[in-house]
Amino acid sequence: MGALGDLAGGFADALTPLNLLFALLGVLLGTAVGVLPGIGPAMTVALLLPVTYVLEPTSAFIMFAGIYYGGMYGGSTTSILLNTPGESSSIMTALEGNKMAKAGRGSAALATAAIGSFVAGTIATVLLALVAPTVVDLAIGITAADYFALAVIAFVAVATVLGSSPLRGLASLCIGLYLGLVGTDVLTGQERFALGIPQLSDGIDVVVVAVALFAVGEALYVASRLRRGSVQVLDASAGWLTRQDMRRSWKPWLRGTALGFPLGALPAGGAEIPTFLSYAAERKLTKHPEEFGKGAIEGVAGPEAANNASAAGVLVPLLTLGLPTSATAAILLAAFQGYGIQPGPTLLTTEGPLVWTLIASLLIGNFMLLVINLPLVGVWVKLLRIPRPYLYAGILVFASLGSFAVNADPLDLVILLVIGLLGFLMRRYGWPVAPAVIGLILGPIAETNLRRALAISDGDLGVLVDTWFSRIVLALALIALVGPIVLRLVKGPRSTPEQLQADGHLEHRDRDEAVPTGADREDRS
């Protein structure tokens, strides 16, 4: 009962008026950015990182958690009503959801998505609360070498599983690792890659890099290929969930949760794979196979549940091991570091109240999302009427303001622009941004652990494979790295969500901006 008792304590902290207000603010912001294609929770949390200078940690994390979950809800609205997935994790929702909306069943699709997200989010968050202390107990004994092995598998998994090609993912990861190296070496005090610029000897601030890669890169990319034209919003006024819809939805919700939570907890990079698998599973298991491709409600319920469950799953390695496995998780890790808190096995003991309040506020935020999403769909869709130039100009202002606020140093604005240009080139040539951000934030932590392990062993590399834990983890990392290449040689290219989309005849009128898939994909979970 320990976990539930702690969770109750978390609720007590989260239910103060101020924290409820921050939760509401978070879910509103999260839904808004989820609805808008091209802007995701990772970018939003990165833009809001400077608030960590003024806010209490609890309030800030409650807001960030709201944004994180809100983004998952918002994405489904755009998928269903416009057929332009707001987030990469809602691509699968668009397949069936948009067909349902075209058949006049838009509000049923929205309802099953929202309720499914709520059910999955709640179950998965409770699972998170139950699993976290156990994982911490297991993890408390891990050595620096073990931690390094975990970081390696996170790097490899994120770089190869996300992104359109493992090579691009790894290249992007290396950019992140390199940027993480800039600054003074903690152990020896030597300057690395500081180019003789005094400000660089403190390293490049994570806020600046994250904002540059996500916000500036994206804004420049959108500006470079500003497509004209708009899409039609389908009507979602009629046709609430019928009893039959409910009967057909609840099993996919639960199956989606069962797929999403464990896969989210693995370092497999967020919500895309679970939603893809959930869609495939529902297609196989359905009693109405003839409806798939024409608007089957199972195809909306399953993937939507899966993406919310995986959002909770991603928090398991983050809160118990300090291991970010998606871009948003990496930014959250940076926020923890901003407060001088190091997520890891000790987090639950040293910052117990903060973590439990965070988990409690996830449950509260999830409920808020259900309440604000269903009746307010019309309001969210209105957001899409904002002309892009205004929207991105606003984002750029926020990005510059946030970067300048870090140190009040004009050099940060120059760095913002330079890395922003890099981010633009990465977007342009289809390098996923998520591995770079994860490399940037996790890289220094991995390095510290590696150096610590080597210091203990007097420079003997054998220490890295000393325990069974690190041997297994490193072997898995090797498999994750080599496996896809071997599979590709044996079986030909893997089938990607894009191909499934093509099979499902999903059209995208505004593909370049609206659908961050394949080459354009970023992990926005």
Next chain:
Amino acid sequence: MTAAVVVGYVPNPRGDAALEHALQECRRRGARLVVLNASRGDALVDEDVVRGAALEQLERQLGDSGVPFELRQPVRGRDVAEELADVVSDTSAELVVIGLRRRSAVGKLLMGSAAQRILLDVDCPVLAVKGPPHAG
């Protein structure tokens, strides 16, 4: 080439009122009608663009009126006022019909007024039609 009347059309009561008057003017003058439904196209959703069922209905309505017509829907990232001025000089129109709405002073200050720009930019008489009361 017959004389032309240009109407700036948006799918709402104001636009319908403007279209109605434009059709009357065409019949009176024996002119053809150019319906302009322009969008700057820089937002993902623009409810002022006629499409789908509404587009079919508009074409049917225009066809039923017996007036020769042409529907233009340019989406080129330019203001509606600029597009309208273009169409007017392109067709040497003898009349432009637009819908007017009530605007607050602050709203006009912030967003500008398309109608005002049209009045200033267009080189022919402009007929401004107000929509039915209490209908936006």
